[in-house]
Structure formats: C-alpha cells, structure tokens
Amino acid sequence: xxxxxxxxxxxxxxxxxxxxxxxxxxxxxxxxxxxxxxxxxxxxxxxxxxxxxxxxxxxxxxxxxxxxxxxxxxxxxxxxxxxxxxxxxxxxxxxxxxxxxxxxxxxxxxxxxxxxxxxxxxxxxxxxxxxxxxxxxxxxxxxxxxxxxxxxxxxxxxxxxxxxxxxxxxxxxxxxxxxxxxxxxxxxxxxxxxxxxxxxxxxxxxxxxxxxxxxxxxxxxxxxxxxxxxxxxxxxxxxxxxxxxxxxxxxxxxxxxxxxxxxxxxxxxxxxxxxxxxxxxxxxxxxxxxxxxxxxxxxxxxxxxxxxxxxxxxxxxxxxxxxxxxxxxxxxxxxxxxxxxxxxxxxxxxxxxxxxxxxxxxxxxxxxxxxxxxxxxxxxxxxxxxxxxxxxxxxxxxxxxxxxxxxxxxxxxxxxxxxxxxxxxxxxxxxxxxxxxxxxxxxxxxxxxxxxxxxxxxxxxxxxxxxxxxxxxx
Ligand SMILES: [Fe+2]
Ligand SMILES: [Fe+2]
Numbered sequence: 001x002x003x004x005x006x007x008x009x010x011x012x013x014x015x016x017x018x019x020x021x022x023x024x025x026x027x028x029x030x031x032x033x034x035x036x037x038x039x040x041x042x043x044x045x046x047x048x049x050x051x052x053x054x055x056x057x058x059x060x061x062x063x064x065x066x067x068x069x070x071x072x073x074x075x076x077x078x079x080x081x082x083x084x085x086x087x088x089x090x091x092x093x094x095x096x097x098x099x100x101x102x103x104x105x106x107x108x109x110x111x112x113x114x115x116x117x118x119x120x121x122x123x124x125x126x127x128x129x130x131x132x133x134x135x136x137x138x139x140x141x142x143x144x145x146x147x148x149x150x151x152x153x154x155x156x157x158x159x160x161x162x163x164x165x166x167x168x169x170x171x172x173x174x175x176x177x178x179x180x181x182x183x184x185x186x187x188x189x190x191x192x193x194x195x196x197x198x199x200x201x202x203x204x205x206x207x208x209x210x211x212x213x214x215x216x217x218x219x220x221x222x223x224x225x226x227x228x229x230x231x232x233x234x235x236x237x238x239x240x241x242x243x244x245x246x247x248x249x250x251x252x253x254x255x256x257x258x259x260x261x262x263x264x265x266x267x268x269x270x271x272x273x274x275x276x277x278x279x280x281x282x283x284x285x286x287x288x289x290x291x292x293x294x295x296x297x298x299x300x301x302x303x304x305x306x307x308x309x310x311x312x313x314x315x316x317x318x319x320x321x322x323x324x325x326x327x328x329x330x331x332x333x334x335x336x337x338x339x340x341x342x343x344x345x346x347x348x349x350x351x352x353x354x355x356x357x358x359x360x361x362x363x364x365x366x367x368x369x370x371x372x373x374x375x376x377x378x379x380x381x382x383x384x385x386x387x388x389x390x391x392x393x394x395x396x397x398x399x400x401x402x403x404x405x406x407x408x409x410x411x412x413x414x415x416x417x418x419x420x421x422x423x424x425x426x427x428x429x430x431x432x433x434x435x436x437x438x439x440x441x442x443x444x445x446x447x448x449x450x451x452x453x454x455x456x457x458x459x460x461x462x463x464x465x466x467x468x469x470x471x472x473x474x
Contacts, residue, residue: 007028007073008028008073008074008075008076009052009053009073009075009076009077010076011055011076011080012076012077012078012159014076017163020163023173024158024162027158027162027170027173027174030174031074031151031154031155031158031177032070033177034177035069035070035151036070038124038125038180039069039124040069040124040128040130040131040143040147041128041129041131041132042131042132043069043131044068044069044070045474046068046069046144046472046473047067047068047474048068048069048144048145048471049064049065049066049141049461049462049464049468049469049470050065050066050069050141050144050145050148051063051064051145051242052064052065052067052072052073053075053077053239054073054075055077056077056078056079056080061077061235061238064461066472069147069148072151074148074152074155075152076155076156076159077232077235078228078232078235079231079232080231081227085230087314088223088225088321088322088328089311089314089317089318089321089328089329090225090312090328091313091329092225092313093314093328093329095225097225097226097227097230098225098227099227100164101165101226102226105226105313106165108309108310108313108315109226109229110161110165110168112221112229112315113157113161113165113172113229114157114161114172114175114176114189115189115190116157116218116221117154117158117161117172118176118179118188118190119188119189119193119214120150120151120153120154120157121151121154121176121177122179122188122190122193122194123146123181123193123197123206123210123211124147124150124151125180125188126193126195126196127146127147127197127203127206130143130197130199130203131143131443132443133440133442133443134200134443134444134445135440135444135450135451135453135454136450136451136454136456137444137445137446137447137468137470137471138450138456138457138461138468138470139200139250140443140445140471141470141471142461143203143246145246146207146211146242146243146246149239149242149243152239153236154176156232156235156236160232161173164228181193181194182195182196190298191294191297191398192294192295192297192298195294198433198437199433199436200250200440200454201283201284201287201436202287202291203250204246204247204251204254205247205287205288205290205291206247206291207246208244208247208250208251208291208368208371209291209292209368210291210294210298211243211244212244212247212295212364213295213298213364214240215237215241215244216299216360216363216364217298218233218236218237218240219237219319220316220317220318220321221233222234222317223316223317223321224314224315224316224317225313225314225315226315249457249458251284252374252375253455253456253457254278254284254454255281255284255375255378255379256378256382256455257278257452257454257455258273258278258279258280258284258453260382260455261273261276261278262382262384268384270282270283277439277452277453278439279436279439279453281379281384281386283428283432283435284388285388286426286432287428288388288391289391289395289396289426289427290396290427290428292390292391292395293391294396294398296364296365296393297397297398297399299357299358299360299364300357300399300400301401302337302338302350302355302358302400302401303350303354303355303401304357307353307354307356307357308351308353308354308356311330312329312353318356318359318360319359319360330351330352330353331353333352334349334350334351334355335349335350335351335352335355335358336348336349336350336355337355337401338393338394338401340394340401340402340405343413344413345394345407345411345413357400358400361393365390365393368390372388372390389409391409391426392407392409392410392411394407394411395407395408395409395411396426396427406418406419439451439453440453445471447467447469448465
C-alpha cells in the first residue's frame with residue numbers, strides 16, 4: 001500500500017482524513033494515466049531541473065532539483081488560515097468566511113471549481129507536442145515547469161472537489177481527466193482551451209494572455225467567502241506568476257532577435273525579414289490579435305446575471321476586492337459596457353452587478369497594456385517605428401455584446417464581406433502558421449544554444465548559467 005500522505009506533499013493534514021485519502025488513492029492512478037497519455041510527448045525519461053513546492057513557506061515553495069516528470073510530487077497547498085477572515089462582499093458581507101460549503105450554494109460553487117479546474121489539464125494537452133521543437137534547453141525546462149504546475153493546479157481543484165463535495169465532487173474529478181482539449185465529442189469547457197497551440201510563438205502568447213486570464217479568475221476566486229477556495233487560489237497565484245513571466249519574456253526575446261536582424265541587415269519588409277529566418281513584426285501583431293481576442297472571451301458576457309449572483313452570494317469577488325473603496329454590495333452602482341447599435345459602437349451604463357465580467361476584463365486589459373508597452377520599448381530601442389497595439393475590445397469576439405458582429409482592430413463596425421476579405425491581414429493565415437512552424441522543425445538541445453529566431457534570456461533559472469543542462473537526455 002502506498003502511503004499517499006507521504007507521496008503527496010501537503011499542508012492540509014491529508015493523513016487524518018481517511019475518506020479523502022481513499023478518494024485520492026482512487027483518483028491518483030487515473031491522473032497518472034492521463035499524464036502518460038496527454039502530458040508532454042516523449043518526456044517521461046527526461047530529467048528536468050524543476051521547481052517543486054513542498055510547503056507554502058518562502059523557503060519551501062521553490063525547491064529546485066532534477067526530477068523525472070512522472071515522479072514529480074504534485075502537492076496540495078492552501079495559504080494558512082486567517083481565523084478572523086470574513087465574507088468581504090455581497091449579502092453575507094461581515095459574516096465569518098465559510099469553512100464548509102453552504103448548502104444553498106453547493107452546485108454553483110462546484111461549477112465554479114470545475115470550470116477553473118478544467119482549464120489546468122487543458123493547457124497541458126494543448127502544449128504536449130511543443131517539446132519536440134523547443135528553441136533551447138532553457139525553454140524546454142520552462143514549458144515542462146508550466147506543465148507540471150498546471151497539473152498541480154488540477155490537483156488543487158480536485159482536492160476541493162473530493163474534500164467538500166462528496167460523491168458529486170468525485171464524479172466531477174473523474175470527468176476532469178476524461179475531457180480533452182479540442183475533442184469534438186468531449187471537449188474542454190471553455191473555448192480558448194480547445195484552440196490548438198501549434199508553435200512556440202503561440203505558446204508564449206498563450207502564457208502571456210491566457211495564463212493571465214487564469215490569474216484574474218484566481219484573484220476573483222481568492223476573494224471568495226468559501227475560505228478553502230480562497231486559500232487554494234492564493235497559493236496557485238504564486239506559480240501563475242512564473243507562467244506569465246515565460247510568456248512575456250518569450251515574446252520579448254523573439255522581438256529582440258527580430259529587431260537585431262532587421263538592424264543588422266537594414267531590412268523592414270516582412271518577406272525580407274522572414275528570409276533571414278526570424279519572425280516579422282506583422283506576424284507578431286497578428287498572433288497578438290488572435291490570442292487577445294480569444295482570451296478576453298473567457299471573461300464571459302458583458303452583462304451576466306450569473307456574474308451578479310456569484311458576487312451577491314459571496315462566491316466570487318472583484319479583482320483586489322478588499323482594496324476597492326465602495327460598499328462592496330453594488331446594488332445601486334453602474335458600470336459602462338459597449339454594444340453595437342445602428343452600425344456603431346456605443347457605451348451604455350448598466351447595473352454594476354451584471355457588468356462584473358466586463359469589469360474584470362477591463363482590469364485584465366489594463367495589465368496586458370503594460371506588457372505590450374514593454375514589448376514596444378524593445379522595438380523603439382532598436383530604432384524602428386513599428387508598434388504593437390491591442391485591437392479593439394470588440395475585435396473577433398464570440399461571446400458577449402460583440403458576438404455576431406464584425407469589428408476591425410480599430411473598432412470600426414464592418415460587413416461580413418469586408419471582414420472576410422481582411423481577416424488574414426489581422427489574424428494569422430494558414431501561410432503565416434506554416435511559416436512560423438517552418439522555423440521550428442527540430443529541437444535545439446545543446447546547452448547554451450538558442451534557435452536563430454529567439455534571443456537568449458537575460459539570466460538563467462535559479463541563478464544557473466545559460467549553458468546549464470536544464471534538461472538531461474541521458
Ligand atoms: Fe493554472
Ligand atoms: Fe498557468
């Protein structure tokens with residue numbers, strides 16, 4: 001008999017809860033089967049220099065060492081409990097935070113946890129082939145780090161399902177291992193998590209844009225009146241920061257390399273840039289447009305009665321709820337949302353409660369803009385006039401007020417025909433994908449070497465040098 005309490009690092013006293021332990025004993029082999037099937041391709045024998053969390057203390061959550069990924073110790077960690085914590089918003093504001101699931105909110109909470117949990121294995125599935133064409137050992141190690149941590153995030157949500165939701169929770173935990181990203185019959189729950197991640201440019205865009213959606217959802221859930229969910233999400237956020245770092249610096253390094261080559265050879269034209277084996281800035285803009293638009297759909301409809309009820313009942317707060325100075329009830333407040341009316345985009349004031357998705361989306365966009373500004377600094381410092389821009393919020397949307405409309409990156413309302421004639425000026429065409437993939441046909445695994453289309457990072461992982469053997473092939 002395996003001692004699961006020892007196998008699963010945790011700070012939730014697993015060993016003292018027999019029911020929970022049995023549930024996890026049952027789920028763990030299914031999880032391992034999923035990892036072997038859907039985890040990174042041909043990676044099982046590799047030794048990877050990974051960070052493992054063994055406690056939530058500052059010296060415990062970032063332990064580095066070589067690990068074969070199937071032997072990674074996926075642990076269960078909650079931020080320590082604050083006995084004085086209260087429900088901080090909605091109709092239950094001021095009551096002690098709930099340590100057990102309130103009966104009337106059981107199915108809603110379960111759905112919120114399942115929806116979050118479903119994204120974690122989905123991204124591992126989306127990224128499973130990318131190791132085969134990595135631009136360096138450093139990048140290979142980073143994608144594997146992201147993958148094992150998304151696996152741990154699944155564990156975090158499954159812990160909540162097993163611990164607090166009995167039989168329904170166990171069934172949902174099984175189903176989380178059965179859905180598959182992009183599967184026609186049994187897809188993942190949310191749209192962006194069924195899109196392919198076909199190359200490393202898409203991977204960095206995904207970790208910059210879509211992992212950051214994860215951050216904002218986790219921040220909203222970290223405000224939850226259901227205390228175990230709040231504490232779980234707080235700890236997940238420490239790991240999410242690294243995923244976004246991988247994305248932002250990955251794009252920065254591609255831009256830096258492209259700009260270097262453009263300067264060195266005095267070329268500006270996209271096809272000349274491509275001929276030199278680097279990714280042209282126009283293609284970077286198209287990928288940005290695509291990933292931004294599918295990611296902001298994840299926040300949901302602009303006006304949503306579900307969002308209002310999650311808030312009013314204390315299940316899901318706003319971004320940095322406790323730092324906001326208002327009544328935290330929002331019964332009489334308004335918030336502006338956009339809609340298309342008479343061929344134009346107009347602003348309308350709606351109830352702040354129903355507009356909570358839109359508000360979270362706006363908070364997200366503000367943070368994204370900061371990253372885009374930093375990318376533009378790289379281009380500017382190279383003396384080039386090109387600038388990356390975020391498309392209009394209505395561009396290429398499938399959910400909310402803009403669904404069914406055709407909006408240009410500048411926010412112009414178009415006819416379907418104009419959209420169709422222009423869409424590949426704004427989003428990657430099959431040829432663009434083919435070009436990017438043509439740069440990424442083999443993997444670069446000599447320590448210290450980087451593919452031609454990306455600059456080395458400024459520093460290595462955990463203060464190791466750039467030519468460190470981040471992954472051992474043996
Ligand atoms: Fe995650
Ligand atoms: Fe992530």
